[in-house]
Amino acid sequence: MLAEITGYDAVSFQPNSGAQGEFAGLLAIRAYLASKGEGHRDICLIPESAHGTNPASAQMCGMTVVVTRCDSSGNVDVEDIRAKAEKYSDRLAAIMITYPSTHGVFEEDVVEICEIVHAHGGQVYTDGANMNALCGVAKPGKWGSDVSHLNLHKTFCIPHGGGGPGVGPCAVKSHLAPFLPRAFGGEGAVGMVSAATHGSASILPISWMYITLMGAEGRRRATQVALRSANYIARRLEPHYPTLYTGRNGLVAHECILDLRPLKDATGVGAEDVAKRLIDFGFHAPTLSFPVSGTLMVEPTESEALHERDRVIDAMIQIRDEIRAIEDGRLDREDNPLKNAPHTAAQASASEWTHAYPRELAVFPLPSLRQQKYWPPVARVDNVHGDKNVFCSCIPIGSAEDEPEAFSEPDVV
Numbered sequence: 001m002l003a004e005i006t007g008y009d010a011v012s013f014q015p016n017s018g019a020q021g022e023f024a025g026l027l028a029i030r031a032y033l034a035s036k037g038e039g040h041r042d043i044c045l046i047p048e049s050a051h052g053t054n055p056a057s058a059q060m061c062g063m064t065v066v067v068t069r070c071d072s073s074g075n076v077d078v079e080d081i082r083a084k085a086e087k088y089s090d091r092l093a094a095i096m097i098t099y100p101s102t103h104g105v106f107e108e109d110v111v112e113i114c115e116i117v118h119a120h121g122g123q124v125y126t127d128g129a130n131m132n133a134l135c136g137v138a139k140p141g142k143w144g145s146d147v148s149h150l151n152l153h154k155t156f157c158i159p160h161g162g163g164g165p166g167v168g169p170c171a172v173k174s175h176l177a178p179f180l181p182r183a184f185g186g187e188g189a190v191g192m193v194s195a196a197t198h199g200s201a202s203i204l205p206i207s208w209m210y211i212t213l214m215g216a217e218g219r220r221r222a223t224q225v226a227l228r229s230a231n232y233i234a235r236r237l238e239p240h241y242p243t244l245y246t247g248r249n250g251l252v253a254h255e256c257i258l259d260l261r262p263l264k265d266a267t268g269v270g271a272e273d274v275a276k277r278l279i280d281f282g283f284h285a286p287t288l289s290f291p292v293s294g295t296l297m298v299e300p301t302e303s304e305a306l307h308e309r310d311r312v313i314d315a316m317i318q319i320r321d322e323i324r325a326i327e328d329g330r331l332d333r334e335d336n337p338l339k340n341a342p343h344t345a346a347q348a349s350a351s352e353w354t355h356a357y358p359r360e361l362a363v364f365p366l367p368s369l370r371q372q373k374y375w376p377p378v379a380r381v382d383n384v385h386g387d388k389n390v391f392c393s394c395i396p397i398g399s400a401e402d403e404p405e406a407f408s409e410p411d412v413v
């Protein structure tokens, strides 16, 4: 079923994550090249917009990463790829591209990029983590790509909170099929990449059921809804927060990057303040400062109803109004609901309230919150301080049998 969806010929279920799928796919490329007497090819081109796992996987396979540029609209720079493919023609092993890109746009030149890399003897790895923007609409195996991983824990319904388990199947064209990870006790040029022939087999029925129940028509519809949802959010928020990258037609793919950086310069309010303020509205913030620092990246997916999308949009518009109030001097630059967010029930119900704005604005910024309110248990946490002061709170193993020790202050590393 996955071969049919992706346009490839063979699939290994061994990898337990997307990153492991990348590792398996690049090992297949190396083994394939070696089988043709081209084992010296070791350069992997990776655009600067790539997910961090891409260069990490290439390094782990012993490849040398050469980064290629993006243009001002977030697209990979084809001329830079051409120049670097030519420069390293003798050593080119692969390119790793993400489609649609991590900047949330459909690269228009993807077919040409595949042709350039193939002309210089390299293989094309397409990071398939964004398959929810392609399923039923386009097949990487048909536009010239040689290998992809999928993230069944992103696109095919396996829940992936809290770090796993995942499934990152590696799908390849037929020439790479002999170089997929071998089965336990089996033959093959490439060893196993995980401890079981079929990886996390026990959770595959989830994806099997999803694919079967949705059918081809349902999967296409899910993709269309995911794309429209992202564009709906981008378009409705456009007057308040510009979308950083769009395609030539002004549309995004499956996610949009909201640019908050100009607000920071004007008001001192940054993306982190907006992320914290969203908690007062009952929302976990979208992706913060990735892939572009100072921005929020929103990926609504196909599963959020219109009502939910509108709730997020209403919250974001109200937050923009609060930022505008800071610009106009109606709210204090330092003591405002954004800088102090989130607000706990303990703070709001305390006898004393010393802030320069009303309690009501702090905890009920929209009338709808009176019907349904999430009360954050913890007030503002200093993220940077936390990141810089890592400490281990594990109780030493030996002490379990001894008298329970009084909890002591952890050592600051």
Ligand SMILES: *Cc1c(COP(=O)(O)O)cnc(C)c1O
Pocket (backbone or CB within 6 Å): 017, 018, 019, 020, 051, 053, 054, 098, 102, 127, 129, 130, 151, 166, 168
């Ligand atoms: C999530 C993701 C990965 C890595 O997948 P994991 O399962 O987290 O290892 C790789 N590339 C992209 C674009 C992703 O979004």
